[in-house]
Amino acid sequence: EDQVTQSPEALRLQEGESSSLNCSYTVSGLRGLFWYRQDPGKGPEFLFTLYSAGEEKEKERLKATLTKKESFLHITAPKPEDSATYLCAVGGHSGGGADGLTFGKGTHLIIQP
Amino acid sequence: GAGVSQSPSNKVTEKGKDVELRCDPISGHTALYWYRQSLGQGLEFLIYFQGNSAPDKSGLPSDRFSAERTGGSVSTLTIQRTQQEDSAVYLCASSLPPREGTQYFGPGTRLLVL
Numbered sequence: 001e002d003q004v005t006q007s008p009e010a011l012r013l014q015e016g017e018s019s020s021l022n023c024s025y026t027v028s029g030l031r032g033l034f035w036y037r038q039d040p041g042k043g044p045e046f047l048f049t050l051y052s053a054g055e056e057k058e059k060e061r062l063k064a065t066l067t068k069k070e071s072f073l074h075i076t077a078p079k080p081e082d083s084a085t086y087l088c089a090v091g092g093h094s095g096g097g098a099d100g101l102t103f104g105k106g107t108h109l110i111i112q113p
Numbered sequence: 114g115a116g117v118s119q120s121p122s123n124k125v126t127e128k129g130k131d132v133e134l135r136c137d138p139i140s141g142h143t144a145l146y147w148y149r150q151s152l153g154q155g156l157e158f159l160i161y162f163q164g165n166s167a168p169d170k171s172g173l174p175s176d177r178f179s180a181e182r183t184g185g186s187v188s189t190l191t192i193q194r195t196q197q198e199d200s201a202v203y204l205c206a207s208s209l210p211p212r213e214g215t216q217y218f219g220p221g222t223r224l225l226v227l
Contacts, residue, residue: 004155032215034215034216036218041220042220042221043117043204043206043218043219043220043221044156044204044218045218046215046216046217046218049215087155087156089156100146100148100158100159100161100169100172101146101156101158101216102158103148103155103156103157104155105153105154105155106155
């Protein structure tokens with residue numbers, strides 16, 4: 001069964017203070033690892049897809065990396081508008097139904113001005 | 114372009130009543146997914162539709178839950194004889210094939226069963 005564990009559960013940073021969010025996973029045949037951002041009362045918003053170990057992707061202040069066991073979402077010099085819950089999900093060959101994604105519980109990120 | 118839309122945005126019902134939740138996927142997306150997000154829990158996969166193939170129902174929690182997709186587009190998730198534990202946000206997502214395709218989510222329907 002595919003599993004995704006995200007840490008920390010919550011993180012409070014000062015504006016401009018860089019940090020990383022962790023996503024550890026076990027999956028039977030990785031089809032893709034996905035990062036989403038979710039604001040209160042809204043659906044998840046797609047950020048990145050990573051397919052193989054060593055892959056990296058960047059978007060503004062965010063950079064996602066992938067190894068065979070975990071993914072990191074690095075946030076550089078964050079701003080208050082980066083405050084949200086960040087979700088990690090994997091698509092495997094056996095979890096979340098054969099075709100659905102298995103999600104972690106998310107990291108609730110707060111950036112204080 | 115238009116994203117995934119869901120209706121209603123909020124639904125309050127009484128225990129034992131049936132409810133129907135609607136999802137309009139992104140135009141041209143052949144894959145459609147339903148997930149459930151309960152307070153303090155991660156998103157839980159419910160069901161997957163791909164084109165005209167038989168749906169993957171492996172995530173449905175009980176036989177009170179069913180879903181259909183008409184004309185390869187709009188989908189309806191039906192919960193019969195609702196229970197208080199059914200209270201959650203129900204999210205719909207769509208994607209292009211193949212299975213590795215990125216899923217784009219709608220805003221969700223917040224269901225409260227009293």
